[in-house]
Structure formats: C-alpha cells, structure tokens
Amino acid sequence: MNILIAITAVGVLAMLSEILNFRRFLYPISLFVMLVALALTGMEWSHGVRYFNDMLYMDNYAVVFTGIMVVTTLLWFMMNENFLNGNPRQADFTAIISFALGGAMVMAGFSDLIMLFLGVEILSISMYVLAASNKSEPRSNEAGFKYFLMGAFASGFLLFGIALVYGATGSFNLREISEFVSENNTDMSAIFYGGVLMIAAGLAFKVAAAPFHFWAPDVYEGSPTPFTAFMSTVVKTAAFAAFLRLFSTCFSEVSTWWSPVLAIMSALSMLVGSIMALRQTSLKRLLAWSGVANAGYMLMAVVSLNEYSDTALVLYAAAYSIASIGIFTLVSNMTNAGNEEISSLHGFSKVNRFPALVITVLMFSIAGIPPLAGFFGKYAIFAGALKDGFVWLAVVAVLSSAISVFYYLKVVVAMFQPAGREAVQLEFNPGQSLVLGLVLVLVVVLGLVPALITTLI
Amino acid sequence: MTGSILDTIHINNYLILASFLFSVGVMGVLFRRNAIIVFMCIELMLNAVNLLLVAFSTMHSDPGGQVMVFFIMAVAAAEVAVGLAILVMIYRNIGNTDINFLDKLKG
Numbered sequence: 001m002n003i004l005i006a007i008t009a010v011g012v013l014a015m016l017s018e019i020l021n022f023r024r025f026l027y028p029i030s031l032f033v034m035l036v037a038l039a040l041t042g043m044e045w046s047h048g049v050r051y052f053n054d055m056l057y058m059d060n061y062a063v064v065f066t067g068i069m070v071v072t073t074l075l076w077f078m079m080n081e082n083f084l085n086g087n088p089r090q091a092d093f094t095a096i097i098s099f100a101l102g103g104a105m106v107m108a109g110f111s112d113l114i115m116l117f118l119g120v121e122i123l124s125i126s127m128y129v130l131a132a133s134n135k136s137e138p139r140s141n142e143a144g145f146k147y148f149l150m151g152a153f154a155s156g157f158l159l160f161g162i163a164l165v166y167g168a169t170g171s172f173n174l175r176e177i178s179e180f181v182s183e184n185n186t187d188m189s190a191i192f193y194g195g196v197l198m199i200a201a202g203l204a205f206k207v208a209a210a211p212f213h214f215w216a217p218d219v220y221e222g223s224p225t226p227f228t229a230f231m232s233t234v235v236k237t238a239a240f241a242a243f244l245r246l247f248s249t250c251f252s253e254v255s256t257w258w259s260p261v262l263a264i265m266s267a268l269s270m271l272v273g274s275i276m277a278l279r280q281t282s283l284k285r286l287l288a289w290s291g292v293a294n295a296g297y298m299l300m301a302v303v304s305l306n307e308y309s310d311t312a313l314v315l316y317a318a319a320y321s322i323a324s325i326g327i328f329t330l331v332s333n334m335t336n337a338g339n340e341e342i343s344s345l346h347g348f349s350k351v352n353r354f355p356a357l358v359i360t361v362l363m364f365s366i367a368g369i370p371p372l373a374g375f376f377g378k379y380a381i382f383a384g385a386l387k388d389g390f391v392w393l394a395v396v397a398v399l400s401s402a403i404s405v406f407y408y409l410k411v412v413v414a415m416f417q418p419a420g421r422e423a424v425q426l427e428f429n430p431g432q433s434l435v436l437g438l439v440l441v442l443v444v445v446l447g448l449v450p451a452l453i454t455t456l457i
Numbered sequence: 458m459t460g461s462i463l464d465t466i467h468i469n470n471y472l473i474l475a476s477f478l479f480s481v482g483v484m485g486v487l488f489r490r491n492a493i494i495v496f497m498c499i500e501l502m503l504n505a506v507n508l509l510l511v512a513f514s515t516m517h518s519d520p521g522g523q524v525m526v527f528f529i530m531a532v533a534a535a536e537v538a539v540g541l542a543i544l545v546m547i548y549r550n551i552g553n554t555d556i557n558f559l560d561k562l563k564g
Contacts (some may be wrong), residue, residue: 114525121532125539132543141547142559148540149495149556153486155536156502159529160479163506163522167472167513172521191472218562 001051003044003066004105006037010098014091027077027085030094034074041067045456054173055112062109064314064456065241069108072233072321073101075438079329080226081431093130097230100126104238108245113162113172116242120158120206123238124151127231131223143222150205150215158202164195165250177250185253196251196258203246207239209295210268217276220288225335228284229328232291233321240298244313252305263303263393269296270400277407282340284331286407287324290366293400294320300381300397304388311454312384316377318453319446323362323374326439330359333426342411347419348426355428356415358436365443367408368401373446380454463516471512478505492544492554496537503533 010033017026045063050056058066076097077084084090103122110116128151132144166172168189169180181188201212208216220228251258273293280286298320301313334340349356365372368379378401385394428436446453478501485498507526514522544554551558 114521114528117525118528118532121536125532125535128536128539128543132546135546136550138547138550139561141543141550142561144543145492145540145547145556145559146562148536148543149486149499152499152536152540153483153502156479156482156499156506159503159506160509162525163475163509163513166510166522166525167468167516170513170517170519172525222562 001056002040003037003070004102006033006040007070007098007102007105009033011095011102014095014098018091023091026090026094027081030098031074031077034070034077038067038070038074041070050111052115054175055115056106056109057111057174058109060457061241061245061310061314062105064453065108065237065317066105067456068314068318068321069101069104069234069237072237072325073097073230075322075325075435076226076230076233078431079229079325079332079435082429083226083332089133093133093226096126096129100130100230101234104234107238108241110242110245111174113165113174113177116246117155117159117162119238119242121155123235124155124206127151127227127235130227130230131219133227134224139222140224143219146215147219147223150219154202154205154212156202157198157205161195161198161200161202164191164198166195168192168195174246174249178253181250181253188254193254193257196254197261199246200258200262203239203243204265204299207236207243207295207299208269208292209265209299210272210292211265213269213272213292213295216292217285217288220291221282221285225284225328225332228288229325229332232287232328233324236291236295236298237317237321240295240302240313240317243299244302244310247302248305248309255305259303259305262299263390266296266299266303267393267396269293269299270397271296274400274403274407278403280407281342283334283342283345283411284340286342286411287327287331290404290407291324293404294366296400297378297381297397300385300390300393303393304381304385304390306384306388308380308387309384311457312377312380314457315373315380315446315450315454319365319373319377319443322439322442322446323366326358326362326436326443327366329428329432329435330355330426333428333432337426342414343420345411345414346417348415350419352426352428354433355426355436358440359415360412361440361443363408363412365447367405369405371447373443373450376447376450380450461515463512468512468516471509475505475509475512478502478508490555490557492547492556495556496540496544500533500537503529 017023044058048059103119106119128148131147134140169177205212277289301309365374368375482498482502510522
C-alpha cells in the first residue's frame with residue numbers, strides 16, 4: 001500500500017510545512033513525492049496484491065488507472081507552479097489535492113463496497129472544499145455549495161443502493177457479491193435490481209452524466225480554474241474507473257437489466273453535452289459541457305461490457321485527461337488575465353506560437369481526429385458498442401462527435417484570427433510550457449502507439 | 458435465526474420504513490429552499506441508509522453492515538462540517554441562507 005502512503009504523505013508534509021516553516025520547499029517536495037508515487041505504482045504492476053483484508057485489490061486495472069491519475073496530478077502541479085508557490089494557502093491546497101488523489105486511487109482499486117464509498121467521499125469532500133476555496137468570491141461559494149449539495153445527495157443514492165445490494169447478497173465484498181450473483185442470477189430479489197439502479201444513479205451524478213449533469217457546468221465555471229482542471233481530469237477518471245470496475249465485476253451477469261438504462265443515459269449525455277457546448281461563449285463553460293458529452297462516451301464503455309471495454313476506457317480516459325490538462329493551462333492563463341471568453345483568444349497564435357500549436361493538436365485529439373490519442377480512444381469505445389449490438393448508440397455517438405468538432409474547432413479558429421480590440425496578452429511560464437510539451441508528446445505517442453497503455457491491463 | 462427481533466418485526470417493515478425516511482429526505486432536498494433544512498434532509502437520507510444496514514446486518518447475522526454504519530456516521534460528520542463551513546461563508550458574503558439566492562452561475 002506504498003502508493004497510498006506516499007500520496008497521503010504529501011498531504012501530511014504539507015500540513016507540517018506550515019507548523020515547521022518549510023513551506024518554500026513544499027512545491028519541490030510535492031513534485032518529488034508524486035514522482036515517487038508514480039514509481040511505486042509501476043512497481044505494483046502485475047503483482048495483483050490484495051490489501052486490507054481484501055478491501056483493496058491492486059490488479060493491473062487499478063494500477064493503470066492510478067498511474068494515469070498520478071501522472072495527471074503531476075502535470076497539474078507543474079502547470080500550477082505560479083498559483084501554488086507563494087500562495088498563503090499553498091499548504092492547504094497541496095494537502096487537499098493529495099488527499100483527493102488518495103481517494104481517487106481507492107476508487108480505482110476498491111474491492112469492497114465500503115471502500116468504494118470511502119473513496120468516493122474522500123475525493124468528493126476534498127473537492128467541495130477546493131471548489132469553494134475562493135472565499136470572497138460569491139461565484140466560488142455558489143459552486144462549492146452546489147457541488148456539496150449535489151454530491152451529498154448522490155452519495156445518499158449510492159449508499160441506499162449499496163445497502164440494498166448488501167441486503168440482497170449479504171456481503172460488501174465484490175468477489176462474494178459476484179459469486180452470489182452468478183449462482184442465483186435467475187432469481188435475484190427485487191431489492192437487488194433496485195440497488196443496482198440506485199448505485200448507477202449515484203455514480204452517474206458523480207461522473208456528471210445526463211440527466212444528472214445539471215450541477216456540472218455551474219460547478220466547473222464557478223470553481224477556481226486550477227480545481228476545475230483537477231475535477232475534469234482526475235475526478236472524472238476516478239469516477240469512471242469505479243463505475244466500470246463495479247459493473248464489470250459484480251453486475252455483469254445481470255447486464256441485460258441495467259445496460260438499456262445506462263445506454264439511454266449515455267446517449268442523452270452525448271447529445272445534451274454537445275448541443276449545449278455549441279452555444280457557449282466562455283471556454284471554461286464550454287469545457288464543462290464537453291465534459292458532459294465525454295462522460296457519455298465513457299459511459300458507452302460501461303454499457304457495452306466485453307473483454308475490451310477496460311482497455312477502451314483506459315485509452316479514452318488517458319487521452320481525455322492529458323488533453324484536458326493541456327487545455328486548462330490555457331484556461332488558467334485566461335482566468336489570470338480576467339477574461340474566459342473564447343473571443344478574447346483572437347490574436348493568440350501571433351504571440352504564443354507554441355501554445356497555439358499544442359492547443360490545436362489537443363483540440364483535434366479530443367475531437368477524435370486521427371492519428372491522435374483521442375481518436376483511438378473513441379474508436380475503441382465505438383467499436384465496443386457496435387460489437388455488443390448497440391448500433392443506435394454508436395450512431396448517436398458518431399453524430400455527437402461530429403457536432404463536437406464544431407465547438408472544438410471554434411476555439412482553434414478563434415486562436416488563429418487576427419487580434420481584435422478585446423485581445424488579452426497571455427503569458428505561459430516555463431512550467432506551463434513544459435506541461436504543454438509533455439502533453440503534446442503524450443498525445444502524439446499514444447496516438448501512434450496506443451498499445452503502450454492498452455497492453456498494460 | 459431464533460429469538461431475533463426480525464421474527465417479531467419482519468424485515469419488510471424495516472425496508473418500508475427506511476424507504477419512507479429516504480423519500481422524505483429526497484423530497485426535502487428537492488423542495489425545501491432553506492439550506493439548513495436541506496442539510497437536515499441529507500442527514501435523514503443517510504440515516505435511513507443506516508437503519509437499513511443495521512436491519513440487513515441482523516438479517517444476515519453479519520457484522521459488516523454495522524461496521525459500514527460507523528463509516529457512514531464518520532463520513533457524514535465530515536461532510537456536514539465542510540457543508541456548514543461553506544454555508545457560513547455564503548452567509549457572510551450574501552447575508553442569506555436561501556438557496557434561491559444562489560443564481561450567479563447560469564447557461
């Protein structure tokens with residue numbers, strides 16, 4: 001369990017740094033320990049150890065998702081060097097982010113429903129605090145409050161579902177539940193199905209899938225941009241890792257029962273997300289709606305359960321997280337300049353050639369244009385849906401993906417237009433440029449050799 | 458299971474009571490406008506789950522459900538601590554705890 005120890009050690013060190021007065025070393029320490037956590041994650045690979053009396057099972061699925069999330073958090077730290085260093089609340093932010101990452105890791109590796117609940121809550125409670133962390137700004141307060149309210153409401157549903165599944169099967173352990181289900185899958189009691197649906201609803205809230213998405217745009221827009229970046233990458237990846245893990249290990253035998261419900265949710269998310277994103281003028285809010293649409297795509301991997309859905313989800317989640325982190329370096333600079341409108345990007349490419357190039361590539365990747373990582377993620381997920389007979393869902397997905405090209409390219413077009421009156425100067429610091437460089441390399445390499453990550457599972 | 462309380466009061470009654478409490482909580486979250494009452498309704502939802510878990514735990518004679526209840530209580534306390542802190546902050550900024558006043562974010 002060394003990864004979890006390393007990750008939470010960052011948080012404990014951050015809190016100690018305030019007491020023992022070494023806050024100026026906190027940033028390099030946190031980068032270093034994140035690298036250590038990444039190395040520890042690598043060492044965990046292909047051992048498949050069960051920790052805490054089979055509460056946590058670090059199989060390759062968990063290891064790969066943890067790896068993606070640790071890399072994303074590392075990139076997050078690098079892109080927020082200016083935000084963190086010298087900030088009087090640096091220690092708080094570092095601590096809470098690392099605890100949130102700990103929760104995310106638990107969500108990827110849980111092997112017991114108690115652990116699932118704890119992971120969800122560790123992650124969510126940390127994010128409520130961070131969303132509301134801009135204390136004097138009413139919009140941040142509102143975002144934090146809405147996130148809290150919706151999150152706690154969703155936890156209630158998740159818990160009620162867990163309680164019902166426990167009542168029907170007599171265990172919280174994923175292995176015991178799946179054994180019970182495969183022995184009695186013809187005569188499960190009604191409360192089991194109710195429980196599965198309530199768990200699905202609770203998790204759909206957490207991943208912001210329609211019709212449980214309405215909190216997401218407000219929360220994404222109101223939260224301080226660095227934390228929006230974290231929410232749309234690590235939190236989303238963790239929630240989907242948990243979603244697929246639970247439904248593929250425990251409930252796959254009764255999939256005829258829940259997959260139509262999730263298929264409708266997925267189609268709705270893709271359509272609502274894409275159509276609403278079309279009419280946004282603020283880049284941050286556009287990314288929030290595109291997050292809803294992407295939740296729909298990733299939900300397709302859960303709907304069409306087959307032996308490839310975990311590799312498809314890993315590829316998609318990696319491509320999406322990496323591209324989002326890159327795009328959010330741009331958004332955080334726009335927030336610093338005080339204007340998040342897409343039109344304020346006019347003339348951007350003249351001043352910042354390299355960032356403009358990278359953002360263009362990332363937008364192409366997230367829109368699913370070959371040969372970038374996002375394309376193969378989408379391809380794998382769509383192919384999985386077709387193979388499982390969800391042709392109509394794949395058609396909706398392709399349609400929504402075509403719509404999404406419009407709004408992603410809207411940003412690219414804005415960057416390459418001549419500067420208008422309201423154009424703002426954006427400056428990328430070395431850390432952010434490094435993040436953009438790394439992200440570019442990752443997106444291109446994962447696009448050319450997707451096997452780099454898919455063979456890890 | 459001889460001598461169990463579930464012989465006198467069948468498990469279905471617990472299930473119905475818990476579902477009822479949970480629904481009251483859900484209705485409260487959806488329809489009440491005062492943030493404090495919304496908090497109480499969320500607590501009601503969680504406590505309905507606790508009741509259900511304890512009943513199921515007795516039914517299966519398995520202590521796991523009761524352990525889960527302790528976890529839920531601890532997490533609910535942490536959650537409310539964070540929620541009330543956010544609420545105090547909102548009250549300082551806008552001088553109200555009515556959630557209809559939270560309308561700065563739209564679109």
